[in-house]
Amino acid sequence: MAATGTVRMLEKFPQRNCLVVLNYHRIGSTSNTAGDPNLYSATPKDFEEQVRWLKWNYHISSLDEAIAFVEGKETFRRTGILLTFDDGYKDNYDYAFPILQRNKAQGTFFICTSYIGSSQLPWWDQIAYMLKNSKKAQIALNYPERLSFDLSSDWLQVLDHLLAIYKSGHELDKDKFLREIAIATGLGDHRPNQRIFIDKDELKEMSESGMAIGSHTHSHPLLSHLSQDDQLEEVVCSKRMLEEHLGIDIQSLAYPVGSPDSFDGRTQEVLCKAGYRIAFSFYGGSNVVGRTNPYDVRRHHVGIRDGEALFRVRTSTAAVIGSPLF
Ligand SMILES: [Zn+2]
Known part of the structure; x- marks a missing residue:
């Protein structure tokens, strides 16, 4: 498709007034990771190319704009793209943060508060x-x-x-x-020599430099597997810790795992009660104005092995028809 110019053709179609949320996890190379290589979304070089291409073709939305869009208070002239990162890996600070700053784009980082500064593998x-x-x-x-x-x-x-x-x-x-x-x-608990999650100073620097921060719960459970009280504890604890440390309101959360069965109606009640305005799932799809549940804002995956053409086709089709085709 890339070779035949289909990507370029899709880029020329009129864009829908929708919000496309991209979900990244790790930025870097899979070659010497101790953990799951499938968690890598892009190399730093590919990520920078993606950000530049997105800026050229779409509106890169801030988290505040995305909240306003989902609540029906704002529309986008061009498709809005929100760049989100889950888990709070240190490579987000090392690679994604400077690239976003250089390109004057905001990223939204969902932090699991029990992992802050940790060297332990999840x-x-x-x-x-x-x-x-x-x-x-x-x-x-x-x-x-x-x-x-x-x-x-x-x-x-x-x-x-x-x-x-x-x-x-x-x-x-x-x-x-x-x-x-x-x-x-035949292998037990492994502790890498290097820290693998963002620490408190790095988090503060990112927040003060214009990056948006949200909660990814305190200990990364599948919320639907917990009692409603334990769900509340998870989302209140992480919200309070982030707010006390950063001095900002935390209004957004990304569900751990993010599949349709990882959260339920009880979870959405809990989020509302705890003061969250928006929550992100992770099973594909886009978000059309007036038809988006603020506690199930859809995101789609960015994978390091997808390649640039598939990344562009997915994003272009999402912008044209409201949902990625691939
Ligand atoms: Zn996660």
């Missing part, structure tokens, strides 16, 4: 580390059921399978499941 990176570094070609798990996997062919497929189990059940004892993977792979 559960998804911990599982990836164990699978990638295990010396065993075959592994067998006894919990939550008897399962065996071949690590010698494609460990990333095994990773997808185990992450799906982790995310799936209310009933799953998640710590027990992680211990089971540790036993099966």
Whole structure:
């Protein structure tokens, strides 16, 4: 499609009055990561090219503008693009932040407050580390059921399978499941030598330099797996910590995982009660004026392996028809 000029043609179509929210996680190279390589959204060079292209073709929205749009108080002349980042990895500060500053664009960073300044791998990176570094070609798990996997062919497929189990059940004892993977792979808790999450000073600098900050809960649970009281605790605690540290109102949240089953009606009640005005999911789609639930603002994925052509086709189709085709 890129070769035949279709991308350029899509860029010429009239844009819809909609909000397209792009979701990034990590910026950098997958080559020497200890964690999950699928979390990488772009290299610094590709990210800068994306930001420049987006600025040229669309309106890069601030978080405040996005809130006003979702609440029906603002419209965009050109499609609004909101750039969001989940989890608060340090590479967001090292790479995304200076690129956004250089290009006078705002990013919105959703911070998981228990990870601030941490060198500890979160559960998804911990599982990836164990699978990638295990010396065993075959592994067998006894919990939550008897399962065996071949690590010698494609460990990333095994990773997808185990992450799906982790995310799936209310009933799953998640710590027990992680211990089971540790036993099966022969590897325990791994602590990288370097810090992997943004610290408090970096966060303050980003906020004071015009970046928007939102909550990604306190400890990154699947909210729908918690009682309503525990959900409230997660979203109130992270909001309060960020507000006390940054001296700003925290009005936005990105749901951990973000799939349709990762939050529910109780979660939306809790967010309203805690004073959030907007919450972002992560299962694709765009947001059309007057038809967007402020507690289910859709985002779509940016992946490092997608390449520039697919990134542009996705964004262009979202801007033209209101939802990405690919
Ligand atoms: Zn997350």
